Amino acid sequence: MxxxxxxxxxxxxxxxxxxxxxxxxxxxxxxxxxxxxxxxxxxxxxxxxxxxxxxxxxxxxxxxxxxxxxxxxxxxxxxxxxxxxxxxxxxxxxxxxxxxxxxxxxxxxxxxxxxxxxxxxxxxxxxxxxxxxxxxxxxxxxxxxxxxxxxxxxxxxxxxxxxxxxxxxxxxxxxxxxxxxxxxxxxxxxxxxxxxxxxxxxxxxxxxxxxxxxxxxxxxxxxxxxxxxxxxxxxxxxxxxxxxxxxxxxxxxxxxxxxxxxxxxxxxxxxxxxxxxxxxxxxLSAKSVDPGKYDLVLEPNHLGLTIHESVGHPLELDRVLGYEANYAGTSFATLDKWKSGDFKYGSDIVNLVADKTQPNSLGAVGYDDEGVKTKKWDLVRNGVLTNYQAIRDQVHMIDQNESHGCCYAQSWNDVQFQRMPNVSLEPGKEKYSIEEMIKDVEKGIYIAGRGSYSIDQQRYNFQFGGTVFYEIKDGKIVGMLEDVAYQSNTQEFWNSCVKICDESDYRMFGSFFDGKGQPSQISAVSHGSSTTRFNNVNVINTGRNI
CATH class of the missing domain: 3.30.2290.10 (PmbA/TldD superfamily)
Structure with a gap:
């Protein structure tokens, strides 16, 4: 799937x-x-x-x-x-x-x-x-x-x-x-x-x-x-x-x-x-994008999928330990990076949290499928990797004594195991309009909605498309683009994050059918964020024959 x-x-x-x-x-x-x-x-x-x-x-x-x-x-x-x-x-x-x-x-x-x-x-x-x-x-x-x-x-x-x-x-x-x-x-x-x-x-x-x-x-x-x-x-x-x-x-x-x-x-x-x-x-008549480096302004319905693939999956502890590789591979975010206490997953303004209590989210429940009361916890704080997602029989492996409450089974007929909670990017502290987000962008692209994607088996190198794309020139939207996809690696991408709208712009993306495991199971999960800007990201043209 x-x-x-x-x-x-x-x-x-x-x-x-x-x-x-x-x-x-x-x-x-x-x-x-x-x-x-x-x-x-x-x-x-x-x-x-x-x-x-x-x-x-x-x-x-x-x-x-x-x-x-x-x-x-x-x-x-x-x-x-x-x-x-x-x-x-x-x-x-x-x-x-x-x-x-x-x-x-x-x-x-x-x-x-x-x-x-x-x-x-x-x-x-x-x-x-x-x-x-x-x-x-x-x-x-x-x-x-x-x-x-x-x-x-x-x-x-x-x-x-x-x-x-x-x-x-x-x-x-x-x-x-x-x-x-x-x-x-x-x-x-x-x-x-x-x-x-x-x-x-x-x-x-x-x-x-x-x-x-x-x-x-x-x-x-x-x-x-x-x-x-x-x-x-x-x-x-x-x-x-x-x-x-x-x-x-x-x-x-x-x-x-x-x-x-x-x-x-x-x-x-x-x-x-x-x-x-x-x-x-x-x-049908939109301009085909010219490949190159762009500043990207990404709206939440788009950014949620990038969060899912480049943060949610690689910070599942079973993937980190190599116990799980089905559907999404293992993880580059190995224990040595976490133990160092200073691994820069993203820039200083990047705060990524796991939360099974988030109102209106797909993952919101009172208790997980091990009877653990659900909660919110940090994964990345001020850009530094601080924790993983783990359940009752895993947390001792990272020297913790309390489950994170993210155990789930897709039905009564399946055994429960560690599943991704809602993983979200915290909103910024300053209130920005979309115009204010792009006013100092000389060459950029605004992307809304999710599209096709590809990511490697360690959740590191990736490529993401979208639903609609708008070209930004000298701080203004100048027209629609097509054939857009951006390429980066997880650490480089999140360290290029320079501006995040505040909570008034915060919205959620979600998936009903997140697959994991063998035999496979699905789960439903949301990812929240505000509109966010990433500078100097490589963009390719997906419509040209090479």
Whole structure:
């Protein structure tokens, strides 16, 4: 699976067919989404069956996760509905430590008998693993939370909104695009509800109700005479919110160059589709960039992907240690650099933080999948590498005794492991408008939205494109550009950061489908930033034949 939002889910229309199996579950009628499911008292009773069985079989630790995953996906193209999919997945995953080693098993037979059998299997797997593991698992201590709950603070549950209303929104966005110069318009709406119950022998019983939403589209304009086409994707961000994200209840819009509309905390899909069609048409006649060194002004929906690849992944501790290399390689940010205490990951104004509590973010939860209360912590402070992302059985490797609370499993059927939390660039201290950000740029490019990218297996050398590009000359926007990609390495790039807008410009980018592991799992994660400037970055032309 490619992480760029699953390649826009293969053009969106085929998205339902391309969904990772863990996201699919069984197909159900829409009304089944409203079923409240198993009550909390019964969940506790079933979880205790797993915990007590594990202890009786010699486990020194056990946890149980009862999960119900509800998803709704709506796909349209031009004036037609292509698919509406409702899915449900329900079961229990049981993880144990026996003879100092992990074991895991799962079942969708959530009965006392089914749970006992799965727990016995987890114990057997742990004992088999113990014959080859050299050192016992060492867990950082965790607080016993007792019986607690956490919910995404939504204002409007997507399950209460009729499918017809969702379809009308998507078709209206398509129509707005077609009326403004698009030749093709595909749109989709992804809505997710994770109902997760966690219990452990440490004394926690945690009930969580998590919501996420992602509206998106792909607009295409064609120049038949020239035999070429251009696309413009949505400038939406997937969010940890309810359907209010699309209602404009907390509407905040910021203006980019050339009338570009930038959204925060709410999203006007029809408005963005209209503007996207106009921009896709403009891109057909836009000037092709001249390669060379440029100052780059990067808006948050673009910079989020660069943060994801050049900060989020390389600071996952399992990659740093070489234990994990699937999907994203290992990491250049090795322990010796961290231990030195002075490794300059970026310039002095660069402060990068991990945060599982960030409101409206995709990664926001109250507790991770090990029962650890989530928090915020520094990764890079004043440009210096200060920490990594680590979970209960990892933190002792970096001489820490408290998990960072970033353990996650994509479903009840998968074992939880270290996953990227929200990783964000802190806003600057001074208030800058876009005009003020570019007024002293002699030769530069403003980039909005994400595009294609490439990064090496140590997360060091990279290349990033974008959605729309504007040329900056002598402090002013002078027109649209095309065929733009910038090349750098992680340390050089972040050390070229010279100016960051303040919190009034702060927005989030996100991915529903960040892949990791073998067997692979996906997770949802956000990356926040304000508009940021990087000086003297190498730009190449991606449209020229060499």
């Amino acid at each position: 490619k992480r760029r939002d699953f390649v826009q889910l293969t053009g969106l229309g085929a998205g339902a067919l391309m969904m990772p199996m863990a996201m699919m579950g069984k197909i159900i009628p829409a009304e089944a989404l409203l079923d409240p499911g198993m009550d909390v008292a019964l969940k506790k009773k079933m979880a205790d069956v797993a915990l007590n069985t594990a202890k009786s079989l010699g486990a020194s630790y056990a946890d149980a996760r009862i999960g119900r995953y509800l998803n709704q996906y709506v796909f349209t193209r031009e004036n037609k509905v292509q698919n509406v999919v409702n899915t449900e997945s329900f079961g229990i995953g049981i993880r144990v430590i026996a003879n100092g080693t992990w074991g895991f098993a799962s079942t969708n037979t959530v009965t006392e008998e089914g749970i006992k059998k799965a727990t016995q299997q987890a114990i057997a797997i742990a004992k088999a693993n113990a014959t080859i593991q050299k050192e016992p698992v060492k867990l950082a201590p965790v607080q016993a939370h007792g019986e607690v709950s956490w919910k995404t603070p939504i204002k409007k549950n997507f399950k209460d909104v009729p499918v017809s209303e969702k379809v009308d929104l998507l078709l209206s966005a398509n129509a707005a695009a077609m009326d403004n110069g698009a030749d093709y318009a595909s749109s989709a709406l992804f809505m997710v509800n994770e109902q997760k119950y966690f219990a452990s022998t440490d004394g926690s019983y945690i009930d969580q109700d998590i919501h996420r939403i992602w509206p998106t589209f792909d607009i295409t304009a064609i120049d038949k005479n020239a035999g070429k086409f251009k696309t413009r994707d949505a400038l939406s961000a997937p969010m940890g919110m309810g359907y209010e994200y699309l209602d404009g209840l907390d509407s905040e819009k910021l203006k980019g160059p050339d009338g570009l509309i930038l959204y925060r905390n709410s999203y006007d899909m029809v408005e963005d589709a209209k503007f996207a069609a106009q921009q896709a048409r403009q891109k």
